[in-house]
Amino acid sequence: MFKALLLACLFLTCSCVGPARYGDYLAEYQPEDGVVAAPVSAIDVRYADDYRSEPEVKRIKNSFVPAILYWSWNNTLECSLDPAKQLAYVREGVMQAADSLGLDRKLAGQQLSITLSQVPGQFYYVNRMYVVIAIVAYSTMGEESITPVPTDLVASYAVTDGSDRRSAWGSSTVFSREEPMRNLWKSTRGFTGKFLDSQRAELQRMGRELVNDIDRELYPVSRK
Known part of the structure; x- marks a missing residue:
């Protein structure tokens, strides 16, 4: 019985990832x-305001319940991605779409400035563990998951000439x-990397959709 309790305690302790390590x-x-789309010189993508320079992680829940026949652990972290990487991933999608649409040619020497006022990148990392203790053994149940905070990409844009006079905006x-996403087979580091891969793909998709929307607004005739 004591051995089972000791093993359960070690299992719970080792499964905890703190804010510093997760950061x-x-x-x-x-x-x-690592393939990055070639930049289009006529397009600039930036944030509306200055952002922090690194990811943020803070613990918002940390509970441990050592009952006689039942132990539980809940470790929840509130996380924000590195803003520089968020911007880079959106920019990758923007440049991919701009290249396929020939946007540089359509702009004909003008500059397209895209300003991002809202970008996805917040999520919750949750590690829950339950241990049911019997007389001669114990059983464990756990869940490690990451839940994004649903956030739309919001942007404004302007087309300017060499004198910064706007000819179009929206x-x-x-x-x-x-x-x-739930972790079914990987380490915490590997699971987090898999989630970040999906976040990068989503931000790239948003960048492509954003440029498609802008192209439809600026050049509706060329799409007919």
């Missing part, structure tokens, strides 16, 4: 696909398709 996972992440919203 390292976010900061160290590098996408498996705004666009790309709706989020983010979905929760």
Whole structure:
């Protein structure tokens, strides 16, 4: 019985990831696909305001219940991605779409400035564990998951000439398709990397959709 309790305690303790370590996972992440779309010189993508310079992680729940026949653990972290990486992933999608649409040619020497006022990147990391203790053994049940905070991409844009005079402007919203993810087979670091891969793909998709929306507004005739 004592051995079962000791093993259960060690299992619960080792499964906990604190804010500092999880922040390292976010900061160290590098996408498996390192291919980056070539920039289009006539297009600039930026944030509306200054953002923090690194990912943020803070613990919002940390509970441990050691009952006689039942133990439970809940470790919940509130996380925000690195803003520089968020911007880079949206920009990748923007440049991919701009290249396929020939947007540089359509602008004919003008500059397209895209300003992002809202970008997805917040999520909750949750690690729950339950231990049911019997007289001669114990059983464990657990769930490790990441749940994004549904956030749409919101942007404004302006087309300017060499004197910064605006010839066209507008705004666009790309709706989020983010979905929760459960860890079924990977380490916490590997699971987080898999989620960040999906976040990068989603931000790239949003960047492409954003440019498609802008192209439809600016050049409706060329799409007929």
